[in-house]
Amino acid sequence: MATSGSTQGFGVRVCSLKRSTRQMIAPGTTYQIVQFPFGTAEPSDRYNMHQRRQPNGYVIDSANWDSDPRSGLIWPERAGWGTLQALMQWDPSDATEFRDQFVRDPFGFTPNPNDTTATDHRAVTSGGQYWTKVWGIFVDPATPLALRVAHNASAPVALRIAEFKLIIHYAE
Template identity: 55%
Template sequence: MTVRVCSLITNGPQLIAPDTYTVVRFPYGSAESYDRYDMHPATQPDGYVVTDPENDDRAGLIWPAADGWGTLTAMIQWEAAGYTELRDQFVRDPLGLTDNPVDTTATDHRPPSPGMQCFTKHHEIFVHPGVPLALRVSHNDGAPRRLVLAEFKLAVHPT
């Protein structure tokens, strides 16, 4: 039984508007960290093709390669700014592309620390090939702020 892994990284930066959860987008090709099982395809399972990954939320989707127990991991780094709360979550079908409801999980609201904001998170859920996953972030500053680095990883353990 093979564990299937997808490991994405972006060093953007991505400008995130305040008070709105935003899908973190990840690059393709040589800029992609590891995707041996094609879980972060530019040509998506429904036929849609991501042509502008910097501006298309679909560039943030991981499509699990198999049914199984999914280990989700993320690393998030924000610029230092005037927020009092930083937010992040994992979400099933964040764009409403399937018949499954949008389903958020592992939502964290964090107070900032001095300097750059660096966080990691880990969560585990059941995953399915037809239901994409994403990492979403938000903040409560009065202006858009930069997400300067992010990683999003999925390991699918067969059940």
């Protein structure tokens, strides 16, 4: 067991985002980033991983966060083992398939952009279209993360509620 103070700075870091307003997602195979509000609308961002002023200098207009896909980025506060979690609840539609994935660097800030992981293609269920997912990856402060979704309905479908969380564990 570690002695008191020997793991200072090694505790977990958490960023927990939630959108409880609908985001309209256009039909097709092109994934769209789920966007999240800032400030008091966030469940938890103690380590400033989801800020309007992003580490690369880009600033998101607080009045227009819902039209800026960069509002969906989580910038890891430090390197480590990241556990990604997501929740997606969709409005009823004529879709027969919903898709979701986590993506590293969706805007090409690093030499390895659009590195996707944990991609799921989900058939429609007889009840509501409500899903959760968990995935582990190594994360780095220079590489933002996002949750992306798509569907094959004949018209836009509202993502009713969404959550996106990153938990960073110390890793050597």
